[in-house]
Amino acid sequence: MAKTAHPDRYSTVAILLHWLIAAMIVTNVGYAWYANGLHGLEKIPPLQIHKSIGISILLLTLARLAWRLVNRPPPMPADLKPWERLLARTVHVLFYVVMIGLPLTGWAMVSASPTIKIYPINFFGYGHWPAIQALSSLPHDQMKQAHGTFETAHGLLAKLIVYLLIPLHIAGALKHQFIDKDNDLARMLPFLRGLGGGAKT
Numbered sequence: 001m002a003k004t005a006h007p008d009r010y011s012t013v014a015i016l017l018h019w020l021i022a023a024m025i026v027t028n029v030g031y032a033w034y035a036n037g038l039h040g041l042e043k044i045p046p047l048q049i050h051k052s053i054g055i056s057i058l059l060l061t062l063a064r065l066a067w068r069l070v071n072r073p074p075p076m077p078a079d080l081k082p083w084e085r086l087l088a089r090t091v092h093v094l095f096y097v098v099m100i101g102l103p104l105t106g107w108a109m110v111s112a113s114p115t116i117k118i119y120p121i122n123f124f125g126y127g128h129w130p131a132i133q134a135l136s137s138l139p140h141d142q143m144k145q146a147h148g149t150f151e152t153a154h155g156l157l158a159k160l161i162v163y164l165l166i167p168l169h170i171a172g173a174l175k176h177q178f179i180d181k182d183n184d185l186a187r188m189l190p191f192l193r194g195l196g197g198g199a200k201t
Contacts (some may be wrong), residue, residue: 008074009187017064018188019058021099028053030163042117051110052124058103065096077182091168098161104182105157111135112143 111132121129174183
């Protein structure tokens with residue numbers, strides 16, 4: 001028999017930010033893979049969109065974190081095992097680390113590249129997003145070293161979110177919905193509002 005639905009839901013703002021950021025992350029991974037298969041100047045347009053989406057993810061994640069600090073999220077289901085609580089908290093913290101760290105390392109990586117002077121970050125065609133001056137003004141050898149360091153960090157964070165965090169997050173949500181049957185997934189799905197209780201605005 002299914003367990004009783006948890007009465008608390010995430011707020012409308014939290015739900016909106018969650019799914020908007022999630023969609024942007026998936027889209028940006030696609031743009032990165034697509035651009036990696038291109039060569040020369042044909043890589044510039046998709047990479048510019050990739051950078052713009054990355055900056056948007058950074059700004060929206062900071063907004064989401066600020067909202068979370070002011071508006072407490074609903075508690076975890078009371079029947080979660082200790083290891084499930086620890087895993088959920090760890091994955092959640094790592095998501096924030098990556099959602100902030102990925103755009104920052106990407107921003108630093110392109111700032112520490114000579115091409116930033118030729119192809120500045122074009123934010124969705126509406127204007128230039130500034131480079132990090134401390135990196136873009138480095139001597140050539142130091143700039144090259146910094147670029148390599150941030151490129152490595154960016155790649156590692158991308159692998160972390162694509163190959164570990166997203167699969168764990170999806171697996172956990174599916175486990176709650178179809179194995180535990182506690183309707184925990186409904187707390188973050190706007191179209192399942194009736195299963196998870198009333199959403200706060």
